[in-house]
Each structure stands twice: as C-alpha cells, then as structure tokens.
Amino acid sequence: SRVVDLVQRKKELEVHLERMQGIFNEISPLAEVGLTDLKTPYTFLEIRYGQVRSEHLDYIKEKTAPLAAVVFPLASRDANDIVLVIGLKTDRLKLKRILREAAFEDIEMPGGSDAKDDSAIVIEGLEEKIEGIRDKVSELEQELVEIKEKNSAAITDFHRSLRVAELLIRVKNYLKKTKKTYIFSGWIPSDRKRHVESEIMRAARGRAIIEVIPPEEITEVRDGKVKVPVMLRHPGFFRPFEMLVSSYGLPEYSFVDPTFFVAISFLLMFGMMFGDIGHGAILALIGWLLGFKKPKKPRAEGTILVGKLAFWCGLSSMVFGILYGSVFGLEELFQGLWMKPMHNVMYFFKVALYFGIVFISIGILLNVVNAIRARDFKSTFFDQAGLISAIIYWCGIGAVSIFLRNKPIPIILMVLGIGFPILLLFLREPLSALFGRRRVRFEKGLMTYLMETVIEIMEILTGYLGNTVSFIRVAAFALAHTGLFIAVFSVVDMVKGKSGGIFYSALILILGNAVIIALEGLVVTIQAIRLEYYEFFGKFFMGGGTAYKPIGLGSRPESTKGKETG
Numbered sequence: 001s002r003v004v005d006l007v008q009r010k011k012e013l014e015v016h017l018e019r020m021q022g023i024f025n026e027i028s029p030l031a032e033v034g035l036t037d038l039k040t041p042y043t044f045l046e047i048r049y050g051q052v053r054s055e056h057l058d059y060i061k062e063k064t065a066p067l068a069a070v071v072f073p074l075a076s077r078d079a080n081d082i083v084l085v086i087g088l089k090t091d092r093l094k095l096k097r098i099l100r101e102a103a104f105e106d107i108e109m110p111g112g113s114d115a116k117d118d119s120a121i122v123i124e125g126l127e128e129k130i131e132g133i134r135d136k137v138s139e140l141e142q143e144l145v146e147i148k149e150k151n152s153a154a155i156t157d158f159h160r161s162l163r164v165a166e167l168l169i170r171v172k173n174y175l176k177k178t179k180k181t182y183i184f185s186g187w188i189p190s191d192r193k194r195h196v197e198s199e200i201m202r203a204a205r206g207r208a209i210i211e212v213i214p215p216e217e218i219t220e221v222r223d224g225k226v227k228v229p230v231m232l233r234h235p236g237f238f239r240p241f242e243m244l245v246s247s248y249g250l251p252e253y254s255f256v257d258p259t260f261f262v263a264i265s266f267l268l269m270f271g272m273m274f275g276d277i278g279h280g281a282i283l284a285l286i287g288w289l290l291g292f293k294k295p296k297k298p299r300a301e302g303t304i305l306v307g308k309l310a311f312w313c314g315l316s317s318m319v320f321g322i323l324y325g326s327v328f329g330l331e332e333l334f335q336g337l338w339m340k341p342m343h344n345v346m347y348f349f350k351v352a353l354y355f356g357i358v359f360i361s362i363g364i365l366l367n368v369v370n371a372i373r374a375r376d377f378k379s380t381f382f383d384q385a386g387l388i389s390a391i392i393y394w395c396g397i398g399a400v401s402i403f404l405r406n407k408p409i410p411i412i413l414m415v416l417g418i419g420f421p422i423l424l425l426f427l428r429e430p431l432s433a434l435f436g437r438r439r440v441r442f443e444k445g446l447m448t449y450l451m452e453t454v455i456e457i458m459e460i461l462t463g464y465l466g467n468t469v470s471f472i473r474v475a476a477f478a479l480a481h482t483g484l485f486i487a488v489f490s491v492v493d494m495v496k497g498k499s500g501g502i503f504y505s506a507l508i509l510i511l512g513n514a515v516i517i518a519l520e521g522l523v524v525t526i527q528a529i530r531l532e533y534y535e536f537f538g539k540f541f542m543g544g545g546t547a548y549k550p551i552g553l554g555s556r557p558e559s560t561k562g563k564e565t566g
Contacts (some may be wrong), residue, residue, distance in 0.1 A: 003147060010140040017133045019088060021069030024126045046092045048085040048099060050106040057081050063098040067091045072125050082107075152540075171551065187229055187548065215253060228253035231548035237262050240291075240309035243302075248533055249543020255370045258541055264527050265536065267358055268317040272352070273318030273477040273524040274313070275341075278328035279517050284314025313525075328513055329485030341475070341480045348475045356471025356535070357397060360464070363539030364390045370540055377435060382428045384460050385539040388421045393464045425460075426453050467535045473527055481520055488512035 052060065054076070055413070060083070069087030087095045127194050148155065176183040187315040188196050197210050220226040230250050230456070232242045241263040251257050274280070290299070290307025321327065325336025341348050364385045371386070381387050395417025399409045424431065429449065435438040442449045487507065495504045 003011050003144070006140050006147075010137060010144070010227055013133055013137050013140070016068060017130065017137065020070070020126070020133065021128050024123070024130060044089055046087045046089050046095055048095065048104065048106060049083075050099075050104050051080040051082050052099075052102050052104045054079055054081050056102040057083065058102070060085070060098060063101075064095065067094060069095060070126060106418075113229055158401065162373050167552070175186050186551075188550075189231060189548070198531075227544075227546045229548035230545040232257060232259060234259055236378050237312070240305045240312065241266065243305045243309070244532065247538055248541065248548075250545030250547055251541065251543070252545045254373045255545075256540070258537070261362060261366075261450065261534055261536070266532060267312060268355070269474055269528045269531060270313045270524055271316030271320035271475050272355075273527065274481060274521060275316045275320050275324045275478060276326045276328065276481070277321035279513070279521075280314045280317025280319075280321055282314070282517055283317060283521060287311030287314055309478060326396065326482070328509075329482070329488065329516075331482075341478050345475075349472055349480065352471050352473075352475035353468060355474065356468050359471070359531075360539065361390070361394070363536045364393070366382065367540030378432050382425065382432065384456075384463070388424050389460050389464075392418055392421045392460070396464075397468075398459075424455060425457055426450070428453070467538075470531065470535055474531075477520075477524055477527055481516070481524075484512075484516050486517070486518065 057071075057073060064085070064087065067087055069085065069091060072084040072086075074084055076084045085095065085099065085104075171184075174184055174186070193212055197212075201206050201208060215221045215228040218226065223230055230253055232246065232250070234242060238259050241259050243256075243268065244262055245251075245259050255479075269362055271280075274283075287307045287310030291304050291311050292308070323336050323338035324341060325331055325334055327333055331340055331342075339347065341385055367383060367385040368387055368390075371377075371383065379386060383389070395413055399413055399418065402409050402413075429442065430440050491512070492505045492508050495501050495508065498504075
C-alpha cells in the first residue's frame with residue numbers, strides 16, 4: 001500500500017541521513033586545512049581521490065546512490081573528471097568494484113591553497129546532500145500526516161478491530177476444547193458473578209454449564225500453590241490511600257486490607273505535625289486544583305490521587321490548626337480548642353507516645369487476625385508480633401507507667417505479664433511440637449536454639465521500644481513546625497524598624513511561609529509514610545499479593561485473574 005511504501009522509504013532515508021551525517025562529522029574539520037589530511041587513515045571512512053572519464057561519472061553516481069557514499073567532481077582535465085569519493089569502511093568492497101568497473105584511476109591528493117578550495121567544495125556539497133535528504137524526509141512525514149488526517153476515522157476503527165481480534169486470539173489460548181465443547185476458567189470479582197453468568201449464557205444461547213467455586217474451596221489455594229488475585233476497591237475518600245498501600249505491596253487475598261487504618265492514621269499524624277489553619281488551607285486548595293477541579297487537558301491518574309491526598313491532608317492540618325489555635329504561625333489570634341504545642345511540650349510527647357502505642361497495638365492485632373485466617377497456630381502466638389509478644393509489650397508499658405508514677409510494680413504483673421510470656425517464647429519449639437503432634441527437633445542443637453531464642457527475645461524487646469519511641473517524632477516535628485514560625489517572626493522583628501522594613505517584613509513573611517509549606521510539608525509526608533511502613537506495616541503486612549488485572553484490550557496475556565473462579 002501507499003502508506004507502507006512511504007514508511008519504508010522514510011526509514012531508508014533516515015538510515016541514509018544518519019550515515020551521511022557521520023561522514024560529514026568526520027571530514028568537516030578539513031574546511032580550514034585542505035584535502036591533504038584525507039591521506040590520514042580513518043577508522044570508519046573509505047576515501048578515494050582520482051580521475052575517471054567524464055562519461056563514466058554518472059555510472060559511479062548511480063551505483064553508489066544506494067550506499068552511504070558521496071561523489072564530488074572537483075575539476076575537469078580534457079575528457080576526464082577529478083573526483084573525490086567518500087564512503088563507509090563497511091562498503092569498501094562494493095566501492096572498489098564500482099570504481100574498477102568505471103575505470104577509476106587513483107592520483108595523489110593536492111596540497112596548498114587548491115586543496116583548501118577543494119575541501120570547501122566537498123563540505124559544501126555534503127551539506128547540500130544532507131539538507132536534501134532532510135527535505136525528502138519532511139515531505140514524506142507531511143504526506144503521512146495528511147493520509148492520517150484524511151483517514152483518521154477508518155484508522156481508528158481498523159485499530160479497534162485489530163485489538164479485538166488480538167484479544168480473541170489471546171482468549172482462545174486459555175480455552176480447552178473438544179470437537180463441540182469449550183472449557184475455560186478464570187477469576188472474577190465476587191460482585192460480578194451474576195453479570196458474568198448471564199453474559200456467558202446469553203453468548204452461548206443457554207447452552208453452558210457454569211460452576212462458581214469460592215477460593216477457599218480450591219485445593220491449590222489452600223495449599224498455597226495458587227495465589228488468589230486482589231482488587232482494592234474503596235469509596236472515593238480512600239482511593240488516595242490505596243496508592244500508599246499498593247506502593248508498599250498488595251495484601252494477600254485472605255489477609256486484612258490495611259487501607260482504612262492507613263487513611264485514618266496518616267491524616268492524624270500529618271495533621272498533628274502540620275497543624276495550622278492557613279497552611280492547611282493552602283495545601284487543601286492545591287490539592288483541590290489537582291485532584292477535584294476538572295482540567296482542560298486530562299491529567300494522569302497518579303497526579304489526581306496525589307492531589308486528593310494533599311486535599312485531605314490540608315483539611316486535617318486545618319482541623320489541628322483549630323485545635324492548636326494557629327493561623328500562619330500566629331498563635332495569639334484565638335485560643336485553640338485543645339492546646340498550644342510549644343506551651344505543653346511534655347504533654348505533647350506523651351500524646352505522641354500514646355498514639356504510637358495504640359497504632360502498634362492495632363498492627364499486632366491485625367497480624368494475629370492474619371495468622372488465624374492463615375491457620376498458622378505458631379505465628380498466632382509466637383510471632384514477633386504475636387499474642388505472647390503483645391502481652392509482654394502491653395504489660396511492659398503498664399509496668400513503666402506505674403514506675404513513672406513512683407508506685408511499686410506489682411509482682412504478679414512482672415511474673416505473669418512479663419516473665420511467664422518470655423518463658424513461653426523460650427519453649428516455642430517444644431510447645432509447637434506438642435500442639436502439632438510431632439517430635440521436638442533442635443536441628444542446630446539445644447544450646448544454639450537457646451542462644452538464638454535469647455537474641456530473638458532481645459530483638460523483640462528492643463524492637464518494640466524503638467517502634468514506640470519513633471512516634472516521638474510526631475510531636476517533635478509539630479514543635480519544629482512552630483519553631484520555624486518563631487524563626488521567621490524573629491527575622492521580621494529584626495528588619496521591621498529599618499528603612500523599607502514594612503516591605504521586607506512582608507516579603508520575609510510570604511517567603512518564610514512558602515518555604516515552610518513546601519519544605520515542612522514534604523518532610524512531614526515522608527515521616528508519616530515512614531511510620532506507616534516501618535512501625536505499622538512491619539508488624540503484620542508482608543505484601544506479596546497479586547493484583548487483579550482482568551483480560552481486556554489494555555491488559556497483558558497473563559492478566560486473566562480475579563477474585564472468584566468460575
């Protein structure tokens with residue numbers, strides 16, 4: 001067809017242009033020194049200088065045209081033309097044969113001013129040839145554009161038909177068939193079951209047998225050989241937080257989806273660290289423009305989700321700004337509904353720690369739920385985030401709280417709440433063997449087992465301590481947010497009384513707030529994500545889930561799974 005010919009011709013010209021450009025780049029430095037330097041051997045160029053009878057010159061040009069070679073007639077002598085031929089080393093044998101057939105005779109290259117004049121002719125001729133090729137490529141591109149515009153509707157329909165045909169071929173690869181029967185299986189979302197059944201019956205004119213099997217009843221799923229794909233679907237408010245979860249990984253089908261907990265905790269932490277009505281309003285406005293306002297040009301889904309996340313974070317900041325009584329760092333305009341962080345530092349640290357304890361405890365409970373769903377008795381009790389470790393953690397918090405109030409710690413709390421659970425961790429393997437009705441085996445020896453258990457218990461204790469203390473950063477960054485305001489206002493006070501003080505004060509306030517919003521907003525986001533991923537997800541969320549990608553025009557061949565098999 002005409003289009004195929006144009007595309008093929010365009011590709012040939014582009015290859016030819018690239019080669020010609022390479023030749024030009026090699027010899028362009030000769031413009032000032034002359035052809036004499038062409039005597040120097042070149043790595044990629046084959047250069048021949050000589051004479052040929054005038055009637056044979058057209059033959060050389062015709063035969064070298066398909067090659068990346070240029071022929072320059074430089075002068076005439078009687079019935080002969082002085083010719084410079086430049087080509088690529090890869091075409092050396094072809095050039096040699098063509099020149100031999102044309103009775104080409106090599107001669108010594110000239111020197112002096114004549115050589116400089118000849119080199120200028122060569123370079124100018126090369127530039128003309130390159131420009132001519134570019135013009136031809138542009139003409140072909142323009143012709144292709146005109147054909148596309150003229151036949152755009154037909155091209156779109158043809159492309160759609162091709163995609164549908166390609167999809168049908170891919171679907172057939174998943175079918176098992178006899179002479180009169182097709183058998184296929186795949187995953188579908190549970191809420192689409194009736195729709196899929198009705199569509200299959202309609203397509204088969206009622207002559208189909210459909211069996212819907214819940215994943216829990218599939219042997220390969222129970223044995224862990226086949227993973228059930230996962231599709232995170234939440235109301236619009238939770239969609240940006242799905243992005244945070246999926247960036248870490250997808251939960252396995254039978255495990256708890258943490259999106260709800262991430263949404264609530266992320267907004268609480270962000271608001272606590274970035275609490276200010278003015279800054280929150282600006283952040284919410286930016287988020288609304290990116291995530292909710294309909295643009296003239298379509299935006300990427302990722303940009304929209306980031307905008308929505310910024311919007312909700314801005315609202316959270318405004319709520320905490322009301323609680324703190326802070327508007328663009330001004331804390332004297334009205335009394336907050338809760339407290340001023342800088343006036344209640346120790347209390348604020350306690351709040352951050354209590355929040356961390358609750359957050360970590362939720363992570364432990366989710367881990368226990370996941371272990372129960374997976375029917376993993378050992379992990380339910382003996383995992384680092386299992387029930388026994390949780391009892392040690394909670395009783396340890398209680399003991400520290402009692403100690404800080406200068407009261408004696410009850411012996412029963414130390415023995416039953418901390419000592420006995422630690423003993424159970426030491427007896428993890430014997431107890432697991434007892435309940436699993438198998439013999440106790442210490443593969444590396446009893447002493448090695450005891451040493452490893454001691455180290456693991458120390459890791460559990462120090463790990464929970466570190467996890468809890470990490471949440472002090474929530475209070476610390478809230479105080480840093482206020483501290484940056486104090487620094488800005490101090491600089492404003494320094495320049496206020498000087499010449500042009502009003503202007504510079506306003507400028508410092510505007511720039512200071514802009515820097516705080518950009519820098520502190522980024523830092524607070526990073527810290528909130530870090531606490532989610534390390535302190536919360538680290539307790540229960542292993543990822544490893546497989547995304548549900550239904551087969552369709554935009555899918556890949558392997559994407560044929562969902563939530564129920566039918």
